[in-house]
Amino acid sequence: MNAMTNDSTRNAVSASGLRKTYGKRVVLDAVDLTIGEGEVFALLGPNGAGKTTIVRILSTLILADAGTATVMGYDLCGQAGTVRGVIGVTGQFSAVDDLLTGEENLLLMGRLLHLPATERRTRASEMLARFDLLEAARQTPATYSGGMKRRLDLAMTLMGRPRLIFLDEPTTGLDPRSRQTMWQIIRELVREGVTILLTTQYLEEADHLADRIAVLDHGRIVAEGTPEELKRRIPGAHIRLRFAEIASLADAARVLPEGTRDDDELVLRVPNEGGIRSLRDVLARLGDDFAVEDLSIHTPDLDDVFFAVTGNASKEKSQ
Amino acid sequence: MNAMTIVAQDSATMLGREIKHSLRLVRLLIVSAILVPVVMLLLFDYILGGTIGNGLGNAARGVPYVDFLVPGILMMAVAGGCGPTAINVTMDMSGGFIDRIRTMAVTRGALLAGHVGGSVLRTLVATTAVTGVALLVGFRPRASVADWFAVVGIVAAFSFALAWLSAAIGLVAKSVAGANGSTLPLSFLLPFLSSTFVPADSMPAGVRWFAANQPFTPLVDSIRALLTGAPVGNTAYLALAWCAAIALVSYLWAQAAFRRGTR
Numbered sequence: 001m002n003a004m005t006n007d008s009t010r011n012a013v014s015a016s017g018l019r020k021t022y023g024k025r026v027v028l029d030a031v032d033l034t035i036g037e038g039e040v041f042a043l044l045g046p047n048g049a050g051k052t053t054i055v056r057i058l059s060t061l062i063l064a065d066a067g068t069a070t071v072m073g074y075d076l077c078g079q080a081g082t083v084r085g086v087i088g089v090t091g092q093f094s095a096v097d098d099l100l101t102g103e104e105n106l107l108l109m110g111r112l113l114h115l116p117a118t119e120r121r122t123r124a125s126e127m128l129a130r131f132d133l134l135e136a137a138r139q140t141p142a143t144y145s146g147g148m149k150r151r152l153d154l155a156m157t158l159m160g161r162p163r164l165i166f167l168d169e170p171t172t173g174l175d176p177r178s179r180q181t182m183w184q185i186i187r188e189l190v191r192e193g194v195t196i197l198l199t200t201q202y203l204e205e206a207d208h209l210a211d212r213i214a215v216l217d218h219g220r221i222v223a224e225g226t227p228e229e230l231k232r233r234i235p236g237a238h239i240r241l242r243f244a245e246i247a248s249l250a251d252a253a254r255v256l257p258e259g260t261r262d263d264d265e266l267v268l269r270v271p272n273e274g275g276i277r278s279l280r281d282v283l284a285r286l287g288d289d290f291a292v293e294d295l296s297i298h299t300p301d302l303d304d305v306f307f308a309v310t311g312n313a314s315k316e317k318s319q
Numbered sequence: 320m321n322a323m324t325i326v327a328q329d330s331a332t333m334l335g336r337e338i339k340h341s342l343r344l345v346r347l348l349i350v351s352a353i354l355v356p357v358v359m360l361l362l363f364d365y366i367l368g369g370t371i372g373n374g375l376g377n378a379a380r381g382v383p384y385v386d387f388l389v390p391g392i393l394m395m396a397v398a399g400g401c402g403p404t405a406i407n408v409t410m411d412m413s414g415g416f417i418d419r420i421r422t423m424a425v426t427r428g429a430l431l432a433g434h435v436g437g438s439v440l441r442t443l444v445a446t447t448a449v450t451g452v453a454l455l456v457g458f459r460p461r462a463s464v465a466d467w468f469a470v471v472g473i474v475a476a477f478s479f480a481l482a483w484l485s486a487a488i489g490l491v492a493k494s495v496a497g498a499n500g501s502t503l504p505l506s507f508l509l510p511f512l513s514s515t516f517v518p519a520d521s522m523p524a525g526v527r528w529f530a531a532n533q534p535f536t537p538l539v540d541s542i543r544a545l546l547t548g549a550p551v552g553n554t555a556y557l558a559l560a561w562c563a564a565i566a567l568v569s570y571l572w573a574q575a576a577f578r579r580g581t582r
Binding site: 059060061081082084085087088089091092093094095096097098099100104108109111112113114140156157160 | 325328329332335336339340343344414415416418419420421422423424425
């Protein structure tokens with residue numbers, strides 16, 4: 001157990017040694033996780049990495065085979081009922097009642113949360129207004145777009161003013177505009193002081209929203225840190241220069257010795273860790289004499305992050 | 320709020336949800352719960368009833384065949400509620416909605432209680448409608464007010480027992496089609512192999528033994544006795560004992576199945 005988990009009262013989530021197997025398949029392998037109150041924490045990884053399993057364990061849906069965890073200071077095993085009272089979950093799959101209207105769905109949540117009748121109504125209309133669902137309030141979700149359904153889903157989760165929200169792939173399958181709207185909503189929640197555990201396959205999403213990111217691969221956390229820390233660990237950022245002929249490439253490679261030559265493609269890849277400044281530096285060193293056919297800037301994406309941080313893990317496995 | 324109030328409140332909330340669902344799907348209720356028994360009633364009364372009625376002779380205890388038939392049709396209407404209930408439970412369990420409920424501080428059993436309550440209410444509506452049609456086609460019950468109360472009581476008890484059984488079937492079913500298929504023996508096979516259409520003792524030996532000893536026969540017999548003004552004997556107690564046994568076993572099965580998927 002690491003030192004941070006001792007201070008469980010100020011942590012929204014504090015888990016250590018979480019393990020889950022289905023038959024012989026290890027889905028989670030000794031996962032430690034600490035999320036501070038008010039933090040946005042992203043679990044980043046491909047399908048099958050174990051993201052949803054972590055969410056299902058921490059949201060009291062399934063039991064871990066081993067390990068301990070507290071959520072908002074309550075023990076996940078002994079005080080699951082209390083945990084349920086302070087969390088909200090918006091899963092990967094739509095959790096709205098398709099036969100009830102949007103408004104009825106919200107009111108149903110209000111009833112199940114035992115809110116008084118007047119508060120139920122005001123809170124439901126607040127939610128409809130906030131999530132831009134007023135016009136669709138009296139229609140069933142069958143008539144909703146994907147983005148509207150996801151907003152209703154989240155609105156239902158927020159009826160109970162949870163202090164910790166699990167968002168399992170909140171934007172998977174949404175069009176770009178709906179994704180922007182969802183990001184906006186998540187940022188507003190953060191301003192209200194809600195703690196968020198987010199899972200995503202998109203580095204961009206984690207980068208935009210999260211204070212800290214854990215990269216998950218084959219049930220293990222293979223890297224953890226702020227978006228900046230993670231990106232610094234990744235050698236993926238580079239400037240790609242393409243030349244018309246091999247002579248120009250050779251000349252450029254002499255001027256930019258840190259670059260990597262690819263003679264077949266007539267390409268020189270120059271590391272670009274410093275953003276605009278190092279780009280300007282590279283261009284200055286090239287001067288006007290080189291016939292650069294094409295220039296493009298590559299920033300690390302999920303593939304880069306992923307291959308960089310999972311390289312060791314895969315090697316271990318193959319031994 | 321104490322614990323019992325919360326249990327009652329959550330169950331009432333889920334029952335309200337189930338009633339809303341039934342109203343949204345009212346066409347399904349009319350077709351599967353009312354139209355099917357009405358068609359059986361008309362088929363057996365008008366088309367087959369002449370011959371069957373003559374063949375029954377004294378076995379019908381001197382009442383017209385329609386009076387003999389209607390109590391059985393009512394029990395069929397009760398059993399007809401199994402399919403929709405099982406389907407509703409399966410659909411709830413396979414969607415994301417159940418996971419949402421499970422991550423909330425909601426009474427664990429409230430969802431099933433809502434389904435069972437909704438199922439009983441649907442059955443009471445359906446059997447009332449079927450009784451109305453029966454009266455239109457010449458059914459003439461000779462029951463006293465007390466008899467009618469007893470009939471409603473037995474119908475409700477049977478419906479309650481089958482609702483728990485359907486809920487359990489719905490919980491273990493892997494698909495909606497599977498849930499529906501598993502209830503078909505209940506809603507079709509058992510009624511035919513009972514005293515629903517002809518007395519059990521008119522059947523071939525092996526079937527007769529089965530018919531005489533399965534729950535449908537005492538249920539149909541007791542309702543028939545109450546509605547035709549014949550002596551009820553111990554059939555009513557036997558019927559209620561079957562209901563209690565089915566309800567208890569199914570309740571335990573449903574709880575176990577519900578817990579298996581949960582924690």
